[in-house]
Amino acid sequence: MHKSWMKRQSRLGYLFIGPNMIGVLLFFIIPAVYSFYLMFTDYKFMSPETHFVGLDNIRRMMNDDLFGVALRNTFVFLLAVPISMGLAFIVAVALNKSVYWQKTLRALYFMPYITSGVAIAFVWMLLFQPTSGPINGFLRGLGITNPPGWLSTTEWSMYAIDIIWIWFMLGYNMIIYLAALQEIPEELVEAAKIDGARPWQTIRQVIWPLVSPTTFLLLITGLIMTIKNFGIIQAITQGGPGNSTTVLSLFIYQNAFRYYEMGYAAAISWALFAIIMVFTVLQWIGQKRWVHY
Amino acid sequence: MEKPLAANAKPTAPHAPKGKVRMESLTQIRRIILTLLMSGFALLMIMPFIWMISTSFKSPADVFTYPIQWIPSSLNWEHHIKVWSGADTFATYYLNSLKISLISTIGAVFLSAFAAYGFARIQFKGRETLFLIYLSMMMVPPQVLFVPKFLMFEWVGIYNTHWALILPGMFTIFGVFMLRQFFLSVPSEISEAAFIDGAGHLRIFFRLILPLAKPALATLAIIDFSWHWNDYENALVFLIDKDLYTVPLGLQNFILENNVDYNGMMAAATAGIIPMIIVFLVGQHYIIQGVAGSAVKG
Numbered sequence: 293m294h295k296s297w298m299k300r301q302s303r304l305g306y307l308f309i310g311p312n313m314i315g316v317l318l319f320f321i322i323p324a325v326y327s328f329y330l331m332f333t334d335y336k337f338m339s340p341e342t343h344f345v346g347l348d349n350i351r352r353m354m355n356d357d358l359f360g361v362a363l364r365n366t367f368v369f370l371l372a373v374p375i376s377m378g379l380a381f382i383v384a385v386a387l388n389k390s391v392y393w394q395k396t397l398r399a400l401y402f403m404p405y406i407t408s409g410v411a412i413a414f415v416w417m418l419l420f421q422p423t424s425g426p427i428n429g430f431l432r433g434l435g436i437t438n439p440p441g442w443l444s445t446t447e448w449s450m451y452a453i454d455i456i457w458i459w460f461m462l463g464y465n466m467i468i469y470l471a472a473l474q475e476i477p478e479e480l481v482e483a484a485k486i487d488g489a490r491p492w493q494t495i496r497q498v499i500w501p502l503v504s505p506t507t508f509l510l511l512i513t514g515l516i517m518t519i520k521n522f523g524i525i526q527a528i529t530q531g532g533p534g535n536s537t538t539v540l541s542l543f544i545y546q547n548a549f550r551y552y553e554m555g556y557a558a559a560i561s562w563a564l565f566a567i568i569m570v571f572t573v574l575q576w577i578g579q580k581r582w583v584h585y
Numbered sequence: 586m587e588k589p590l591a592a593n594a595k596p597t598a599p600h601a602p603k604g605k606v607r608m609e610s611l612t613q614i615r616r617i618i619l620t621l622l623m624s625g626f627a628l629l630m631i632m633p634f635i636w637m638i639s640t641s642f643k644s645p646a647d648v649f650t651y652p653i654q655w656i657p658s659s660l661n662w663e664h665h666i667k668v669w670s671g672a673d674t675f676a677t678y679y680l681n682s683l684k685i686s687l688i689s690t691i692g693a694v695f696l697s698a699f700a701a702y703g704f705a706r707i708q709f710k711g712r713e714t715l716f717l718i719y720l721s722m723m724m725v726p727p728q729v730l731f732v733p734k735f736l737m738f739e740w741v742g743i744y745n746t747h748w749a750l751i752l753p754g755m756f757t758i759f760g761v762f763m764l765r766q767f768f769l770s771v772p773s774e775i776s777e778a779a780f781i782d783g784a785g786h787l788r789i790f791f792r793l794i795l796p797l798a799k800p801a802l803a804t805l806a807i808i809d810f811s812w813h814w815n816d817y818e819n820a821l822v823f824l825i826d827k828d829l830y831t832v833p834l835g836l837q838n839f840i841l842e843n844n845v846d847y848n849g850m851m852a853a854a855t856a857g858i859i860p861m862i863i864v865f866l867v868g869q870h871y872i873i874q875g876v877a878g879s880a881v882k883g
Contacts, residue, residue, distance in 0.1 A: 298708075304786050305709030312700035313715070315756030320722045323733035330732060383623065390612075392620045399869055400627040403634065406865045406872065408815045410833040411857035414840055414850055415637045421649070426636065429651035459630065464876060471877035520726045523817040527837060544728040549822060554732045561728040572724050 330558035337552035349559035359560065361535050362543040366519060368450045369539050372457040373514040377507065379458070380465030385495055387466070388473045398470070402463035409460070413527035416456045417443060443529055446536035453525055453537055457518065465510055472506035473499065505578070512575040516568055540564055634858070641665065641852035648847045664852035668839065673827045675856045678835030682860075685747055685831060686813035689754030694806050697760030698798065702790050704761065705768035706776065723758055731822050738823060749823035750831075754813055760805050763875070767801040768794060804875035807868040814861060832857050 306313075331349055335342045353359050387397055404412065419427050420442035431439035442452040476499065484494045522542040525531065531538035531546065538546070541564060548557035635655065640648055641664055643657040668675050703709075704716055734753065738744035743752070775797075776789045784792070795802070817833035824830060830838060836857040843849045865872060 301707055302709040305703050305707040305712060308703030308707060308786070308790075309700045309715065312696045312756060312761060315696065315753070316719065316722065316758065319734065319753040319756055320725065320730065320758070321718070323730040323737065324722070324725050326733035326736075327729045383626070386619055386623050390616055390619055391623055392616065393624070397623055397627050398873070399865075400631050402873065403631055403862070403865070405876075406811055406815075406861050407634075407858045408817070408833055408836070408861060410817050410836050411854040412633065414836070414854050415633045418640070418648075418847055418850065419633060419636065424649035424651070426649070426651065426653050429649070429653070433651075459633075462630070467873055467877050520728070523821075523833075526821070527817065541726070541728055545731070545818075545822075548732050548735075554736075558729070558732055561726065561732075564726050565724065565729055568724055568726055 327558045327561065330555050331562055333555045335555040335558075337554055339552075342555075345555070349556050352556060353559055353563065358535060358538070358543065362538050362540045365450055365535075365537060366539045366541075369453065369457065370515055370518055372454040372461065373511060373518055375454075376458040376461040377465050377510050377514065380462050381469050381500075381503075381507075383462070384466045384469035384473055385499065388470060398466070401466050404460050405463040409524045410527045412456070412460070413524045416452075417528050420452050443537075444533060446534045449529060449533060449536045453528070456524060456528075460524070461514065461518075465514070468506060468510055469503065472503045476502050508578045509575070512571050512578065516571050519564065519567060519571075540567075637851045637854050637858075641848060641855050643848055645846070645848055661848065664846070664848040665855075667843075667846075667849050668852045668856050673830065673835065673838065675832070675835060675839075675853070677828060678830055678832045679860070681747065681829060681835075682814055682831040685750050685754065686810050688751050689813045690806055690810045692751075692755030693757045693760050693809050694802055696755055697757055697764050697805065698795065698802065699790075700761045701764035701768055702786075702794060705765045706789075706794075707786060719758055719761060723762075727818065735822060744823060745825045745829065747829060750813075750816070750819055753819075757809060760809065763805055764798065764801060767798055771797055800871070803868070804871040807864065807871045808875045811861060811864060811872070814864075832860070 332344055332346060333342050334345045334348070383401060387394055387401075391397065419425055422428060422439075422441040422444050425442075427442070428439040440448040440452075442448050480498055480502070481494060484498045489497065519539075520541055522539060522545055525537050525539060525542050526545065529537045531542050540560065544557050544561045544564065547553045547560065636653065639655055639657060642660050642662070643654065644659065644661055647654055647657060704712065734749075735744065738749045743749050771794060775793060779789050779793060815833065816831070817837075820831045820834045824834060827838060836853050839853045840850050843853075
């Protein structure tokens with residue numbers, strides 16, 4: 293009786309999960325396994341033969357100067373994450389209670405995050421226009437005679453992308469911080485006030501430590517989100533000028549679909565996976581700490 | 586790490602206001618100042634959008650006049666007309682995006698709900714292992730999957746068709762996680778009572794759990810829709826023909842072909858953004874709730 297019930301349960305379980313599992317198998321698991329295999333081949337799209345090349349792709353990656361450039365650009369890209377979080381924290385604390393028009397303001401800050409990355413990419417491209425764009429117009433107005441060339445120069449292009457990304461992620465980070473702030477018991481903040489803590493002290497010594505698990509979570513998930521992204525960069529600069537905005541994720545796309553070096557692209561994409569894995573493990577460890585809070 | 590307690594903070598308010606009235610008006614002033622500050626910063630945040638819309642109505646000569654002309658001297662509709670007419674128009678892109686996003690979203694919500702129920706409410710062999718495999722798939726970056734999917738779609742013959750976006754779009758691991766979390770929070774007494782009345786899992790799922798989960802389903806639907814609508818990377822990899830283009834690709838195409846027409850570019854960008862702003866205004870509550878609840882998605 294019990295055994296047949298268990299069997300029935302199992303069948304039902306698979307019935308419910310089955311349809312979704314087929315898709316996950318077809319569009320996630322099989323491609324992932326296939327990609328793992330491709331990493332060890334010299335597969336080029338449309339080429340007549342494919343050979344098993346062992347670790348050649350990985351060796352090539354290690355010696356590829358462009359890979360190093362892409363990796364460095366990726367780290368510059370990642371700088372946007374903590375900066376955006378810092379700004380978002382300030383905005384979230386301000387919007388948590390002590391402000392009028394809370395809902396409208398939240399919506400305004402969140403707006404960039406829901407809009408199409410490609411559309412905003414083109415808007416920023418014009419805003420950053422070096423000779424007559426509004427941003428440099430403003431900087432000249434401030435008395436800076438020689439403002440940066442932004443997206444058109446190799447020294448500044450990655451930082452220009454950072455600015456766009458900080459702007460884009462701010463609303464997201466703010467919403468998560470707001471959710472965390474609302475979890476803080478009112479009494480703690482009140483107690484600090486009664487003890488005579490100034491607002492700044494309350495923020496630093498009460499609120500900031502209490503949201504530190506959220507800070508950690510946002511940092512790790514933000515790094516993962518950022519490292520995967522290449523749409524905005526592809527739309528604005530395609531990795532240029534030179535290779536100054538070629539980040540790792542874009543580098544993979546270029547190798548696969550511009551040069552059709554699909555085996556090599558697979559190898560780099562697993563390097564990207566390795567980095568994401570490190571962040572995920574960190575998050576896993578952090579979460580354990582987080583639960584205890 | 587600093588001590589998270591205020592107990593040891595020194596009382597540092599020697600000239601604290603005496604009367605309660607004064608204190609209240611002081612906090613009110615502080616509130617007004619903070620509101621103004623935050624509004625100013627918010628305005629800065631949406632400045633690119635305002636500039637975009639304003640530029641789309643300017644004459645070419647006024648695009649870069651400085652100080653910025655926020656209100657164009659005359660309203661030029663021609664750029665918007667250009668975007669919506671011609672060989673490949675935004676009407677086509679809108680229809681394509683709408684088709685892909687709607688079918689994918691409906692499929693994803695339904696299929697995720699089904700799987701999430703299985704994971705949350707049915708005991709079966711291998712459940713934990715399977716769930717772990719799902720979990721691990723969230724770590725795999727889309728770049729790992731692009732090449733194999735490209736080859737698979739090419740082989741099956743759906744490369745460069747909308748199916749290449751719709752079919753994978755119907756499966757979202759994030760959706761399974763989110764709904765599973767919700768289903769776990771539904772008290773088990775509810776289904777136990779139904780079990781005693783002789784109802785099976787299917788009945789409980791359709792008659793009890795799904796109606797209860799309407800807000801969660803709506804949240805997933807809106808978030809999923811926005812992902813599909815804004816998805817540029819997949820469209821970039823899997824679509825070639827212009828008449829199949831979605832809004833992000835159409836936008837890119839328009840800008841490549843009109844790269845000196847800045848007003849036209851901004852009119853096109855406006856067309857690309859408006860639908861999501863409408864979705865956001867309608868479903869704001871769900872989007873914010875869903876995003877706040879999904880910080881773990883990675």
